[in-house]
Amino acid sequence: MNSNKEISGPVLRLDEPLSFWGGLDPKTGRITDVHHPQVGSSVTGTVLAMEHGRGSSSSSSVVLELIRNQAGPVAIVLSEMDTHIFLGSIVAEELYGLSMPVLITPKENLQNFHSGNVAHIDSEGNIKCTS
């Protein structure tokens, strides 16, 4: 978990895992995967919540590019660690000093995340979701 400041943002809860590469435009932050139920939604500025990532090994680069373009979520919350997403996030810190924490929460907890709620993440990485 790579967070050291307080963050909050509207939750975008994905019904299915998303592959960032081939699934999301890093310039606009919009989901482009035609197979994804939330195609067309924007991840920009959200606390993006999904169970796990999916698919292509290019996802780290897309996450990095998304952060560079400031089109990314403010944080990503998963119930299983996705190293592709995590690496995009830590390299963004290395290269640009930009932070987009990737946090892990148990699956039961993730079920409380609904789109439209607001998620708060404290400096210790604790996540709270309020409607």
Place this chain on the structure above:
Amino acid sequence: MTLDLSSDDLEMLDGRDGAAIEMSMRIIVRLAETVKAKRLIDISSAHIDSCLYHGLSTIDFADRLVQLGAQVKIPTTLNVSSMDLLHPDLYRGDPEEALRGRQLADLYESMGCKPTWTCAPYLLEERPNFGDQIVWAESNAIVFANSVIGARTDRYGDLIDICAAITGRTPDAGLHLDENRYASLVYEVGHLPPSLFDHDEIFPLLGAFIGSTTGTQVPVVNGLNNEQSEYRLRALGAAAASTGSVGMFHAVGSTPEAPTLEVALGSKNPQESIRVSVEDLQMMRSKLTSSTGTALATIALGTPHYSIDEFAILRSHILGKHKHPEIDFYVSAGRDVLLELELRGWADELRSFGVSLVGDTCTYFTPILSNTDKPAMTDSGKWAYYAPSNLGIEVIFASTADCVASAIAGRVVLDESIWTNEQ
């Protein structure tokens, strides 16, 4: 459980071997902590996916490493580029992007990576051996290395791949470890009509079904005939890694860590056993097909890059024939395979049919297709899955034979007999 770094690791992390290794080590150690690895291990080869251009940050990252003096420590191959570097005239995209793609290619070559530019590094001469610890990125290469070769790579992606190549080290985690390589999910296919498996296109469909239902577990396919060919296994794996997160699968009697179902499962009971039905495969076929009419502009084969075995099959379908003038017919392959086609005289035969051979890249993400308004047909589960999102194109998944028949007819021609006669 904490990460125990060797004294060598610590010195690399401390800058002993220069700033590029220091930065790469820092990234590897953060990953190792996150995946709760106990230690780092040596690797014997790397396959780099970071060399594909996704925006300026991909160049910023490679350029930082080069500026810091990065050189790869182990044999390192490069995945596809954003353009056909040998035939740049095939590229129809933004010239600025082409220039960036070339710039990124040069940066990775300058770090000592071999300019292989293929998503099928397992077709190259220096293929890893059973049990080798490697860091490969590119999902189809990962699933092939683990499943078909029995080499060990976790599901690596961009950024970490080059860090591992520069340091020769990676976290001892995921599919590097015995305990994570056993299957926990069984896909039973032994009850399906045996003649179904005479058809190559069943394998990507089965893979697509497995990928969309497996999650992050390791699946095992039980009930196939023994010793399935490599190209069938890789089509299965490539599709499974596209529709899902599959990094390894077993096929009992065909893949090296699955001589029996019991061995593949590590003598444990599976969490679940799924009886695959003909309807499941038909459902995947419909999912991989977005166009229902007969309109057609393009045939796109070679995702992952075609092997000589697959070219032999294609050749048997096209010899002495010519495609319809209004259909474009692309086949993507690696440089080594393209060279071999020339040496065998097959390249001329393919060109005489009307095939455009594409190297170094792939047609499902690079702007190469001349017509994306009308549908394209492919024998690849991976192409069929990604192209509609990447290119905004309608797609029809079909057998290689149907792709050729359609290219000749100038419209979609599908042989439905495998679905109608055999249930």
